[in-house]
Amino acid sequence: MNHFAYNTPFGKVTLASDGRALTMLVPGDRMLAGDRAPNAITNAAATQLQEYFAGQRRMFDVPLNPAGTPFQREVWHALEFIPYGQTRTYAQVAESIGRPTAARAVGSANNANPIPIIIPCHRVVPASGGMGGYAFGEKMKRFLLELERSHSL
Structure with missing residues (x-):
């Protein structure tokens, strides 16, 4: 699991990935389990978030794998x-x-x-x-x- 904090217009968010898909987005600069390093998934999600906040993106296409029932x-x-x-x-x-x-x-x-x-x-x-x-x-x-x-x- 990789995670990394990225800047948004509203402060930092921490994005986490299992290497294949995005697994978490949490407010702030958080320490999560795994390596504190960006990867292709977290970088793609951060780029898409910036586009979303700029009004240039309506849908996200980064792969997702949220843990839940x-x-x-x-x-x-x-x-x-x-x-x-x-x-x-x-x-x-x-x-x-x-x-x-x-x-x-x-x-x-x-x-x-x-x-x-x-x-x-x-x-x-x-x-x-x-x-x-x-x-x-x-x-x-x-x-x-x-x-x-x-x-x-």
Whole structure:
């Protein structure tokens, strides 16, 4: 496992890779298990994040391998199909995976997403309004949604 901290417009993020795919994105400059060295996967993810923040990228194509339960992985895969600049409710995501009564479980899976931004859990909001939770905080979630809306016009 390799990991390395990269600069973004909002400070550093640490990206981790198993050598074949991206496994984690965490805020800050973190020490994780494995070698603290960039590799082709973390470098590609960092480049794509810079393009995303500049409004030049709508989809990420770096390979992903997030660690999670089968249900969590199913939810995270579904999140990749929420179009750039749009949102879905937890209930809508639950419906999309054929589990219409699992909105709360979708929320828990969203909260456990180890690769936020790239797996766009920020695009999921509560049906009651508001932002809901987010690993980088509500302010960042709001910023990401506004960034996407402004570039999808």
